Amino acid sequence: MTTPAVELVDIVKRFGAITALQPMSLTLPEGSFVTLLGPSGCGKTTTLRMVAGLLDPSAGEIRIKGKRVNETPIHKRNLGLVFQNYALFPHKTVYDNVAFGLRYRDIERSQIKKLVNEALDLVQLPSLGDRYPKQLSGGQQQRIALARAIVIKPDVLLLDEPLSALDANLREDMRVELKRIQHQLGITTLFVTHDQSEALAMSDTIVVMSAGNVEQVGAPEEVYNTPSSEFVARFLGASNIIESRTLSVDGEHAMVEARDFGNVPVPIERVRNAITGRESKLVIRAEFLTLNKTDKTPADGVLSVNGQVETVDYQGQAVRYFVRVGDRQLQAINMIDGHPFAEGETVSIHVRPRDCALLPGAIT
Amino acid sequence: MASTVEARETRQPWILLSPALTAIVLLLIIPLAFIVVYSFWLRTAAGSEQVGFYLDNWKEALTDSFYRDILLSTLRIALITTIACALLGYPCAYFIARSKSGNKTLLLLMLILPFWISYIIRTMSWINILGVSGALNTLLVNSGLLAEPLQLLYNEPSVILGLVHFLLPFMVLNVYVSLEGIDESLESAARSLGCTSWQSFLEVTLPLSLPGLAAGGLLCFVLAAGTYITPLVLGGARDAMFANLVYEAIIVQLNWPLGSALSLMLLFVLGLVVTVYNRFVGMGQIAKSFGQE
Numbered sequence: 079m080t081t082p083a084v085e086l087v088d089i090v091k092r093f094g095a096i097t098a099l100q101p102m103s104l105t106l107p108e109g110s111f112v113t114l115l116g117p118s119g120c121g122k123t124t125t126l127r128m129v130a131g132l133l134d135p136s137a138g139e140i141r142i143k144g145k146r147v148n149e150t151p152i153h154k155r156n157l158g159l160v161f162q163n164y165a166l167f168p169h170k171t172v173y174d175n176v177a178f179g180l181r182y183r184d185i186e187r188s189q190i191k192k193l194v195n196e197a198l199d200l201v202q203l204p205s206l207g208d209r210y211p212k213q214l215s216g217g218q219q220q221r222i223a224l225a226r227a228i229v230i231k232p233d234v235l236l237l238d239e240p241l242s243a244l245d246a247n248l249r250e251d252m253r254v255e256l257k258r259i260q261h262q263l264g265i266t267t268l269f270v271t272h273d274q275s276e277a278l279a280m281s282d283t284i285v286v287m288s289a290g291n292v293e294q295v296g297a298p299e300e301v302y303n304t305p306s307s308e309f310v311a312r313f314l315g316a317s318n319i320i321e322s323r324t325l326s327v328d329g330e331h332a333m334v335e336a337r338d339f340g341n342v343p344v345p346i347e348r349v350r351n352a353i354t355g356r357e358s359k360l361v362i363r364a365e366f367l368t369l370n371k372t373d374k375t376p377a378d379g380v381l382s383v384n385g386q387v388e389t390v391d392y393q394g395q396a397v398r399y400f401v402r403v404g405d406r407q408l409q410a411i412n413m414i415d416g417h418p419f420a421e422g423e424t425v426s427i428h429v430r431p432r433d434c435a436l437l438p439g440a441i442t
Numbered sequence: 443m444a445s446t447v448e449a450r451e452t453r454q455p456w457i458l459l460s461p462a463l464t465a466i467v468l469l470l471i472i473p474l475a476f477i478v479v480y481s482f483w484l485r486t487a488a489g490s491e492q493v494g495f496y497l498d499n500w501k502e503a504l505t506d507s508f509y510r511d512i513l514l515s516t517l518r519i520a521l522i523t524t525i526a527c528a529l530l531g532y533p534c535a536y537f538i539a540r541s542k543s544g545n546k547t548l549l550l551l552m553l554i555l556p557f558w559i560s561y562i563i564r565t566m567s568w569i570n571i572l573g574v575s576g577a578l579n580t581l582l583v584n585s586g587l588l589a590e591p592l593q594l595l596y597n598e599p600s601v602i603l604g605l606v607h608f609l610l611p612f613m614v615l616n617v618y619v620s621l622e623g624i625d626e627s628l629e630s631a632a633r634s635l636g637c638t639s640w641q642s643f644l645e646v647t648l649p650l651s652l653p654g655l656a657a658g659g660l661l662c663f664v665l666a667a668g669t670y671i672t673p674l675v676l677g678g679a680r681d682a683m684f685a686n687l688v689y690e691a692i693i694v695q696l697n698w699p700l701g702s703a704l705s706l707m708l709l710f711v712l713g714l715v716v717t718v719y720n721r722f723v724g725m726g727q728i729a730k731s732f733g734q735e
Contacts, residue, residue, distance in 0.1 A: 132630055152633045159634035165627040169649050178645075182636030230635060 081144040083108045083266035084129060084234055089138030091124050098124045100290045101138065106234070106266055111257070113269045115277040116287035117313070122270045123238060125287075129268060130236050131155050142233055153182075158227030158265075162239040164219040166211035172198075172222050173207035179230035197229040198222075200259060217248045224256070228263060235260070235267040241276060253279055274314045278302060286310050304348050304435055308359060311437070316364035316398075316409045321441055324352045332436055336360045338383050338403050339429070344436045351438040359437040366433035367410035369399055369425045376428045387423045401427060481702035491699065499703035509687065509704065513711065516684040519598065520667035523605040527662045528655060530606065531613035535654075536647075538614070539621035550618075553611050565604050565675045572600060596678035604672040609665055613658035620654025621647070656723045664712050684708050 084106040091099040099121040106112045114122035127133040129140060131152030140147050147155055166175050176197055180190045198204050201221035211219055220240060227235060240256070241249045257280050260267050271277055277284050278298045286293040286301060286309075294306040305311035308319055322336035331343040332352040342360060344352075352358060369387070376382040383403055391398040397418040399410045410427065419425055481499055484492040503509055538549045556564060571577050572594040579591035594600060624647060632642035670685035677683075682690075685708065691701035719725075 130630075130634060132633075151638075152630075153636050153638055155634075157634050159631060161627045161631065163625060163627060165625060165631040167628060167632070167646060178632070179635030182641075226631075226635070236634075 080108055082106055083110070083143060084268065085139075085141040085144075086125070086129070087139040087141070089125070089128060089135040089140060091121070091128060091133065092136045098290055102292055104285060104292075104295070106268060109264045109266055110282045111260055111267045111269065111280060112283045112285065113271060113277040113281040114285050114287055115271055115274060115313075116293075117272055119289070120287040121290040122287050126236050126238055126268060126270045129234070130157055130159055156230070156233050158230065158232035158235040160220070160223050160227050160235070160237045160240045162242050164211070164216075164223045164243070166219055166223055166226070168211055170210075171207065172203075172209050172211065172214070175211065175222060176226045176229055178226060183230065193229055197225040200228070200262070201225045201255075216244055217252060220244065220252060221255070224259065228259070228265065233266070235265050237267060237269045239271055240269075241271070242273070249276075256280065278314070286313060288313070304350070305361060305437070306350060308437060308441070311361045311435070316411060318362045318364065318367065318408045319437075319441060320360040320362065322358050322360040322436070324354055324356055324358045324436075326354055327352050332358075334358055334360060334436060338406075339381050342381060342434055343431050344434050345432050348435040350436065352436055353438070356438065357440040359439065359441055361435040361437060362429055362433065364398070364409040364411040366429055367408060368412055368428045369401065369410055369419055370428055372424055372426045374426060376426070380428050380430050382426050382428045385425060385427050387419050387421055387425055390418055390421055392418055401425065403427065477702045477706060480698050481706055483699040485697045485699050489696070496699075499700045502700065503703045503707050509707075512682060512687060513684050513707070516667055517711075519602060519605070519683060520663045523602055523609060523666040524659050524662040526602065526606045527609050527613040528659060531610055531658065532617055532655065534610075535614045535617035535621055538618050553614055556611065561608060562671055562675070564607065565672055568600065568604055568607070568676055569595065595676060596681070598677070598681055601673050601677040601681050601683075604676040605666045605669065608669075608672065609662045612661045612665065616658030616661065617651060617654045620651045620657075624650045653723060656719070660716065660719050660723075663715065667712055668708065
């Protein structure tokens with residue numbers, strides 16, 4: 079087995095009396111793209127800054143390529159760092175920005191020139207070397223920042239919310255671009271974001287964090303389809319969480335009795351810690367609740383419940399509905415052709431039991 | 443009704459500017475015009491002023507080597523003071539800029555605090571410290587390190603000391619403002635690319651803070667070159683600076699025409715320094731220190 083690019087072993091960060099990061103362990107295999115995802119204050123940036131060497135862990139060990147680096151200062155760790163605000167040197171040209179790291183690495187002048195030009199080609203900005211950063215657009219600046227970070231062939235690329243400062247359209251282009259470059263270079267990447275769609279689109283592994291704790295580690299589909307906690311279910315996409323009681327568990331299903339929906343057989347691979355007779359939480363993603371006219375009978379095995387449309391949030395190809403069922407509001411995101419349902423309309427909400435997931439415990 | 447809106451928009455800045463413009467015209471432009479006119483009058487041997495257009499004062503001010511030498515030594519003292527302020531002020535500003543935000547307020551307050559005491563009192567306090575029976579000499583003599591008290595006052599170093607004491611906050615504030623404007627992630631980026639912290643300071647922080655250093659330098663230089671109180675209080679007979687000559691001519695000799703010519707000469711020289719500065723650095727950074735972008 080090859081040595082992982084980065085290993086975090088029970089690292090902890092305390093600022094005075096506040097613990098910003100509870101003991102955390104994480105392994106980044108060589109060439110992987112790992113995302114730390116969570117709201118602000120969850121400890122994701124603290125973790126990245128510790129890997130970078132900008133912060134010292136209070137306890138635990140950080141290994142890069144199998145070697146402990148806790149005591150290695152940042153300039154000897156050979157890392158590529160990209161910041162949200164680009165952090166290009168404003169008094170240096172684009173060329174000098176990209177060449178900066180190479181000048182500190184005993185590389186010949188002619189070789190530096192070749193490497194810089196290769197890096198500028200890679201980020202598809204080959205002709206901007208003479209410009210100054212403030213003459214570039216935000217998207218161009220972030221590409222240059224990326225070129226500056228990868229030109230030194232770092233052991234790990236650390237990306238601290240690199241897309242957050244960009245416009246929505248540009249952000250999606252850069253997302254594809256970043257993933258292309260990462261894939262092409264096969265560079266191990268640790269990516270920090272609060273944006274779940276970025277995390278889902280780009281990562282091999284997502285680490286969902288909340289209040290200094292790791293909530294779940296898994297592949298994007300795994301984290302999305304089988305959340306390990308209410309927090310993860312709510313943070314990744316829009317989820318409806320419904321009180322339920324586990325009636326029975328067998329090799330294929332956990333049968334639960336859910337409020338308003340009645341008996342739901344949840345497939346066992348999407349069930350976490352179901353205990354017969356205990357309270358549980360049924361998780362239904364907004365995309366899996368489909369709204370229908372009340373006269374439409376649900377297909378075999380599909381559950382249905384009636385509700386009244388309260389809010390219609392029209393988004394073009396999709397509509398987000400808020401539907402009143404009993405004393406609670408459910409969220410549904412449906413693709414549509416033609417007209418959406420109107421506010422006030424009574425609808426029949428359908429859901430397939432296999433699209434549901436189950437979490438233990440009562441709703442908090 | 444577009445034209446009225448436009449008319450109002452053109453009028454508005456002038457309405458807002460008018461109080462300041464009035465003050466500048468009444469308190470600066472008009473008195474300055476008087477000084478220009480005075481400089482061409484003549485003081486007779488009898489002590490009265492002869493109204494007219496005489497070039498005698500200007501001839502004396504421009505040709506007498508006494509004035510030229512003192513002008514040059516004034517510029518030299520101002521330059522030494524400015525360099526001393528830069529060397530002492532930069533580390534101090536750096537320290538404040540990198541402090542935690544709570545401490546920052548306290549440190550800045552401590553920097554401003556001396557301004558609450560009159561500049562003259564602050565200058566005179568050095569007499570109590572450096573004088574023959576001052577704190578320092580008393581300490582050295584009583585502790586047996588010295589047999590006789592040292593003459594520490596009334597020389598050029600004591601004048602420079604007083605000027606540095608007076609001007610250091612101007613330097614610190616200017617450098618502090620430019621350091622505050624530097625994104626901290628720039629140094630992190632430089633570090634991640636292979637710089638030691640000293641190298642990243644030289645590569646990133648120092649060059650980006652030069653505008654603040656230059657702005658602080660200009661203020662220190664101009665204020666030092668224009669002062670007369672410090673050499674009056676802390677300098678000896680041979681340590682007069684150019685503004686002391688103006689003071690001497692107007693207050694002591696009551697020779698307003700000559701004093702006017704001399705003060706215009708100093709104004710011209712310092713104006714030249716500011717013009718050269720503006721040509722190479724620009725006045726924007728000074729405006730920034732006073733809270734403008």
